[in-house]
Amino acid sequence: MSSTLYVHLSRIAKNLDAVDQRIGKGVKRMAVVKDEAYGHGLLPVAGYLKDKVEWFCTARLEEAVQLREHGIQNPILVFEIPPAGQEALFLKYDITASISDVSVFERLKPGTKAHLHFDTGMFRLGMLPDDVAAVLQNMKDFDLDYTGIYTHFANSDVEGHSRVLRQLEVFRSIRSQFPEQLLTHTANSGAIFYYHDKGVLFDAVRPGVCLYGYAPGPYDISDLEPVIEWRSKLVQVKKLQKGDLVGYGSRWEAPKEGWLGVIPVGYADGIFRNLSGEFAVEINGQLFQQVGTISMDYVMVYLKEQQFKPGESVTILKNGKLSAKKWAKIMGTIPYEITTAISPKIERVYV
């Protein structure tokens, strides 16, 4: 194994506590475990959370089926538009479908559980406010088990954004035209942390990235802690002379005599090539700069005057200074993209 991703499951529970503190009692938690639980591993994360949250949400039907086939009994909401030809699986596995398009009603099998998904201004999935009359008619015409109604915010990662409140207003006016008993939910991580006192909570919330320890926006949230620790080992350590040029393109020059460490992880493992020369790793409690162009299966680090031995443990990502948040900042992206890019071929160890 060239590297290992340690997933500290108990920290997910702590991050869930941080959610609970914002939402109070009585609001259900629909843990979002899409895309291998943001790279952390679908089955282990869901197995750990199954008695701690009421619901799970997945992006794809196949992820929900996988959960059922591995004994997860919580209600599960699938975000995607039901794939054509697979509608029967929702009923067979007791999985809740999202109706994000008016054409979906007639495709689902009678008795299928469904949540109505309205687009209130994000313009991704969801039915538009103008569809309300058609939706109400379809609810009469098609004998599905209508159990919920929801929307999704485009700007809740930013505090005090007027478009969140505008979407909420649109949602409220749609909501008022539907039966009282539908489970109502709008809030992702951003809405939970930045808008919990603005009326976004309703019956349930859909926390995703916060469970894995990252704030949804640019600012840190002190009671969230990243869950992963990515470790590898030095495979080679070599002497550098002043002026030696390291890696493809010879882009880094040794400023003086010293030592160079080679780590067997690269962009094929999820260390984006654009991070070349921009991040640090931890060895024996100290930070060392990554140098030279990141290659497919290797990166190099400048050890200065310290001659570590091959086999020495290297921490690539963890909480604090080595967080995925830091990489995201360097890359001009968000931690979601960093953790979901950690290659599935890397062994996950759950601690």
Ligand SMILES: *Cc1c(COP(=O)(O)O)cnc(C)c1O
């Ligand atoms: C991904 C997703 C979430 C969770 O979002 P986070 O920002 O990770 O909390 C919630 N709802 C929907 C519809 C989503 O697609």
